Amino acid sequence: MLCGKVVMITGAARGIGASMARLLHQRGARLVLVDIDEHGVRALAGELGDDVVVFADDVNDFDTMQAAAETAVTRFGAIDVVVANAGVEHWAPVLTVEPEAFRRVIETNLIGVFNTVRAALPSIIAHRGYVLVVASTSSYTALPGMAAYGASKAGVEQFANVLRIEVAHHGVGVGSAHMSLVDTPMLRETRSSSPEFTTLLAALPRPARRTVTADKCAARLVDAIDKRKRRVDVPRWVAAARWLKPALSSPLGDRALSRQVARIEALSPGG
Template sequence: MNEDDEMPYKLAGRVVALTGSTGGLGRALATELRARGARLALLDLDPDAVAKQVLSLDGGGDVWGSHVDVRSWATVQQAIDAAAAHFGGIDIVIANAGIAIASPMEKLAPEAFDRVIDINLNGVWRTFKAGLPHVQQRRGYLMAISSMAAFVHSPLQAHYTGSKAGVWAMCDSIRLEVRRLGVGVGTVHPTFFATAMMDEVLADPAGVKIWGGNSGGLWKMVPLDDVVAGIVNGIRHRQDLIVIPRQNTLPAKAPGLFRRILERIGFRDTEIASAIALAGDGRTRP
């Protein structure tokens, strides 16, 4: 199913695993999903914050939480597997954990670059990798929170734009691999919106200089509620691409204008399945 299908994907009773659950977007999204009857596995780096969030949503056995560090494959796999065991399966995985900083290449410490890439890009891959065996059983949906930065590449953010463009491209590739399994894959591309992360951007003179304080023009912030509503609609219709606000859809879709045509011609499901059967696990061979 994708954005062209007529029947929405019901959220009531679905099991949703959400990383970065205690951040601004994660918290708002968890609240809305719970209000729609979803059962939640809340996953975050701060175990105390997760525990409080579970209590705040008062879901009994329908809301469960765990510590996760998306930079660690072991913790991601353990948490996802534990969530599946608790609920008896998982329908939807949302890779939401992410960070942002503004710094030019000449000043950015190499370890800071590595950290952004490891959380924003590698963390999505780890989350999807751990979630796929469970989501596959229910012909469910994988969603990654990317950004308009995947398409609009601003200065002082090579690390961030690279990670978010990587998420978009990676999800396009994964979608081709799993569509034969009945699994959908979507990426979310919001513009700036109000969260604690944006508070840090607005407190950074470099960020204010580049984006003009995000008070108007191209970089004006949109309400958090609009982002949550767009994400929920994207889940309900198992969309490939969710752009918020919608008026940014044209610049977002332009880079992939011919992608679907090329995919249909160049990558057939039977060929993909055969290639997957032949592929190794990526470890370096002696």
């Protein structure tokens, strides 16, 4: 089903986006790769070869995303699938997070998703295509220090839910992807820059602190595109977090992580 389809992927230079691009290219899809990392995304395009067009754009700029979508339609005739994958994360408690860092996470992870989808949507509707919005387990769960990330991922899940209703009568499918820890450069960078983040992860139940490879995650997401799934959870246990959300956000669910936060604050300078 994917052979010959035009798939637009943001955050394509590395991690999940790059792994998806490789798998989709193997299945015969034509690719529109977008990433602010020009060197990385062009290197990937050089690796893949034919039927790939590249844009070194920032998803936070709607005008450039719209121009990229229009250029892609001119080149390939359509955008059949859009994957709003670009995202960033930053660990810091609300009390100490820099406002600009908080804003950057919200803008990239939420406004960037809107810009991506909105730019591609006319072609998606015209071709009865599919939208995949990359959310997270953080759509369902709360991890201290990740207020901006959690808010943005809860927001994009609801964005996908609303969009699904709006475009269903056009024959367009909308899915949201929810993954736990994926071994990507972004996760490794957050762990390296924030030892507190690593400490909190260690307090999570064993399944929640295990990482999944980017390739395994990408395989599940590509399968979701092929089957036009409404939701994809990686690993599969993440689906339970969605159903257990009320319990996870109860006083009992908060207790263990609250104790960890108290310990981290006590050990920090001035704590």
